[in-house]
Amino acid sequence: xxxxxxxxxxxxxxxxxxxxxxxxxxxxxxxxxxxxxxxxxxxxxxxxxxxxxxxxxxxxxxxxxxxxxxxxxxxxxxxxxxxxxxxxxxxxxxxxxxxxxxxxxxxxxxxxxxxxxxxxxxxxxxxxxxxxxxxxxxxxx
Amino acid sequence: xxxxxxxxxxxxxxxxxxxxxxxxxxxxxxxxxxxxxxxxxxxxxxxxxxxxxxxxxxxxxxxxxxxxxxxxxxxxxxxxxxxxxxxxxxxxxxxxxxxxxxxxxxxxxxxxxxxxxxxxxxxxxxxxxxxxxxxxxxxxx
DNA sequence: AACTACTTTATAATAGTTCTAAACTAAGTG
DNA sequence: CACTTAGTTTAGAACTATTATAAAGTAGTT
Numbered sequence: 001x002x003x004x005x006x007x008x009x010x011x012x013x014x015x016x017x018x019x020x021x022x023x024x025x026x027x028x029x030x031x032x033x034x035x036x037x038x039x040x041x042x043x044x045x046x047x048x049x050x051x052x053x054x055x056x057x058x059x060x061x062x063x064x065x066x067x068x069x070x071x072x073x074x075x076x077x078x079x080x081x082x083x084x085x086x087x088x089x090x091x092x093x094x095x096x097x098x099x100x101x102x103x104x105x106x107x108x109x110x111x112x113x114x115x116x117x118x119x120x121x122x123x124x125x126x127x128x129x130x131x132x133x134x135x136x137x138x139x140x141x
Numbered sequence: 142x143x144x145x146x147x148x149x150x151x152x153x154x155x156x157x158x159x160x161x162x163x164x165x166x167x168x169x170x171x172x173x174x175x176x177x178x179x180x181x182x183x184x185x186x187x188x189x190x191x192x193x194x195x196x197x198x199x200x201x202x203x204x205x206x207x208x209x210x211x212x213x214x215x216x217x218x219x220x221x222x223x224x225x226x227x228x229x230x231x232x233x234x235x236x237x238x239x240x241x242x243x244x245x246x247x248x249x250x251x252x253x254x255x256x257x258x259x260x261x262x263x264x265x266x267x268x269x270x271x272x273x274x275x276x277x278x279x280x281x282x
Numbered sequence: 283a284a285c286t287a288c289t290t291t292a293t294a295a296t297a298g299t300t301c302t303a304a305a306c307t308a309a310g311t312g
Numbered sequence: 313c314a315c316t317t318a319g320t321t322t323a324g325a326a327c328t329a330t331t332a333t334a335a336a337g338t339a340g341t342t
Binding site: 079080081082083085086087099101106108112113114115116117118119121122124125126127128129130131132133134135136137138139 | 221240247254255257267271274277278279
């Protein structure tokens with residue numbers, strides 16, 4: 001990348017350290033995803049639409065999918081699913097939990113939920129992680 | 142239904158009590174789903190393939206989708222999602238939890254997991270349910 | 283038996299995602 | 313700095329799960 005200003009260096013390093021070539025597109029997508037204070041939940045289509053809206057030269061759909069998959073494989077994004085057959089991604093890769101409120105997702109910090117009892121893993125298996133979904137509904141009156 | 146033998150009566154009643162006309166197709170699908178000892182996890186495509194394999198007169202794809210949706214709306218099936226953009230259904234409609242082991246799903250009885258600490262619902266919301274997913278991996282010593 | 287509302291069906295349509303192969307580009311080499 | 317090459321981007325086709333359409337069929341009532 002010819003233009004490597006300081007603003008981008010952190011994202012370039014992040015990509016490079018994951019074995020991903022820091023192309024123009026990947027750097028811009030990384031900046032969009034990770035240059036924010038709060039956790040970001042998104043689908044690939046949402047990401048594409050919001051980024052391309054502001055751009056004259058659009059990034060292709062395939063690149064959004066490729067990049068999100070690469071970032072996920074590198075451990076920079078977490079995938080999760082709702083009941084609508086669409087993949088959601090979460091920039092918060094630490095182990096944590098979620099409220100699901102009619103398609104809206106809210107993070108719950110890991111330490112907000114603790115267990116009194118948990119089952120053992122079946123023979124030959126071990127527990128990779130434990131994630132809780134708390135489904136919400138409106139509190140009518 | 143002209144042929145209403147005792148074997149089918151229970152499924153016919155189940156459909157009728159949910160406001161669903163007990164058509165030939167619905168009764169057969171219900172029997173296939175609910176006439177078993179253990180909980181059954183499936184996708185609509187899996188259900189279609191395994192039922193139609195044995196049949197000379199196939200049930201159409203649309204009917205499988207319609208019936209599964211109707212049974213879900215009536216509260217006889219529960220839907221859940223894995224990370225592959227496909228809807229899974231569970232004949233165990235009681236509140237319970239799951240092991241996910243590389244696409245394989247195993248039920249965990251509700252009382253096998255208890256909480257020590259749980260967050261409050263956000264203002265104006267209340268908790269509808271709490272479900273835990275325990276992801277497994279192989280125990281390579 | 284006749285009527286009607288609900289159901290099934292084949293098929294088309296849609297949404298999200300992955301594949302393909304050609305054009306492009308980052309990064310190393312001399 | 314050209315040159316090379318392996319990795320990347322791209323448009324578009326293909327694919328998979330699912331939903332919509334509208335015509336034909338059927339359950340349940342009269």
